[in-house]
Amino acid sequence: MGTRPRDTGGISLSTAHVEGAVDLEDAQVKNANGDALDAARLTVGTVLNAGGLTAEGRVRLTGAKVAGWISFIEAKLSNPGGVALGISSCEATQLTLRDAQPVSGDVKMHYASFKVIEAAPQVWPATVRLEGLTYEALTPRLPAADRLVLLQRDADGFVPHSYEQLAASYRRVGDDADARTVQLAEQRRRRVALPWYARLWGYLQDATLGYGFRPTRAGGRLLALLLLGSVAYGMHHPPPAEHGKGPEFNALIYTLDLLLPIINFGQQSAFTPTGVYQWLSYLLIAAGWVLATTVAAGITRTLSRQ
Structure with a gap:
């Protein structure tokens, strides 16, 4: 399934079943008051290629299942004041935003599942939702300090699962030092919500070891x-x-x-x-x-x- 639309009313692929690939490469879609791309519960047999996509409005992939990868390479996703990319409960082998423009709007990834997520830290917006997101690896390989910034932007506040996922991804590639850095950051984030006496004990544990x-x-x-x-x-x-x-x-x-x-x-x-x-x-x-x-x-x- 291939298309190069220039649409001002949005594209709807909701609940569609596609045996092969969905090709939206270089598509330009505008629906500022709704869904630029509604692909909720879409099933794709191979890949969803939205490389170079320019979307003004929400890109919605909630519950979508893609056997291969989902590509937003060099994409421009914009929905200021709303959700620009909604991929909650989405499943795919790989999600890539390589060389994409910084997302303008929120990103929701609740309970999505990918083997690999490819995205530079600067791609992500100021507000994300990561509760339940699972993955095995992040690319490109970066120090933990560069990845921890995103976890601090979670609109749901402190999400322990997000820290455990990030630590596990470093541990899988044998990077125990960065895994410990993430776990230490998790303890420091948790400490903020503790009573004063527990925070005091936490500061002591932090300072000593x-x-x-x-x-x-x-x-x-x-x-x-x-x-x-x-x-x-x-x-x-x-x-x-x-x-x-x-x-x-x-x-x-x-x-x-x-x-x-x-x-x-x-x-x-x-x-x-x-x-x-x-x-x-x-x-x-x-x-x-x-x-x-x-x-x-x-x-x-x-x-x-x-």
């Missing part, structure tokens, strides 16, 4: 505290709790004893710092518990997502 997705942070902070304690107590040995008893003082092991809440090296109980060094010991003990707790929470969260 990035919600479990930046585990090296905890190691770095632990090493810094260990160095601080070792130097401080190495220069000012605390007096023994009981003269003539207990092990020989070791600043490194003593600091470890303060930092690690479970392991006992016998140094902490054998020596009693005073003054500012006593307050330093309190700080190290508290920091050790915080790090241990946040590390445990991060490990639990990571394991539960695998």
